[in-house]
Amino acid sequence: TQVICPMQAPMQNAPMNLAEALQHAAESHGQTEVVTRLVEDDSIHRYTYADSIRRTKQFANAIKKLGVELGDCVATMGWNTHRHLEAWYAIAGQGAICHTLNPRLFEEQLEYIINHAEDKILLLDVTFVPLLERLQKKLKSVRQYIVMTDEAHMPSTSLSGAVAMESLM
Numbered sequence: 001t002q003v004i005c006p007m008q009a010p011m012q013n014a015p016m017n018l019a020e021a022l023q024h025a026a027e028s029h030g031q032t033e034v035v036t037r038l039v040e041d042d043s044i045h046r047y048t049y050a051d052s053i054r055r056t057k058q059f060a061n062a063i064k065k066l067g068v069e070l071g072d073c074v075a076t077m078g079w080n081t082h083r084h085l086e087a088w089y090a091i092a093g094q095g096a097i098c099h100t101l102n103p104r105l106f107e108e109q110l111e112y113i114i115n116h117a118e119d120k121i122l123l124l125d126v127t128f129v130p131l132l133e134r135l136q137k138k139l140k141s142v143r144q145y146i147v148m149t150d151e152a153h154m155p156s157t158s159l160s161g162a163v164a165m166e167s168l169m
Contacts, residue, residue, distance in 0.1 A: 022052070022053050022089050023053060031048050031049075033046050034052055036082045038081065039079055039125045040153040052086060055082075055086050056089045057090075058169045059165070059169055060091075062168045064094055067120075068121060071095065071096065072121075073097045074087075074098060074099065074122075075099045075101050075117065075121070077100075077122065077123070078123060078124060078128075084125075084148060088100075099117050107134065111135055111139065114139050118141040121145075122146070123145075123147075124145065124147055125148050129147065129155050133157060133158050145159040145160065146165050147165065148165045151167050154167075
């Protein structure tokens with residue numbers, strides 16, 4: 001016997017992925033605002049989903065040039081900002097693993113988690129620069145630190161190869 005689905009609605013012909021979700025937001029809700037608070041000066045940042053996808057693609061290209069490949073672990077330690085949103089989608093869009101770190105953990109726990117995951121790149125907000133400076137000598141796999149800020153707010157840091165996200169883009 002043949003089973004006929006009673007639901008007569010259009011079905012997806014391909015699995016949904018994160019890049020398609022952001023693309024849908026940009027196409028269907030492109031002028032809808034994304035509102036976050038900046039870490040650097042506590043001001044409100046506003047832009048649209050259309051802006052977000054453009055910047056996400058820029059960042060995806062930037063991390064690809066840094067050598068991020070399918071299956072690589074890229075860690076983030078950041079607050080809920082537009083830059084963290086862009087990083088999350090860009091990393092997943094490259095087929096890498098976005099490994100979000102909990103800044104409330106003890107330093108020893110963070111050291112273990114980062115080393116166990118073999119994170120290649122670590123993105124961080126300016127508030128976490130001192131924490132990562134203390135840990136960096138113990139982090140065996142991290143080869144690049146990206147501070148989620150612009151050049152004007154980039155702190156002086158001993159993090160090896162640290163670059164401001166905006167400069168990278």
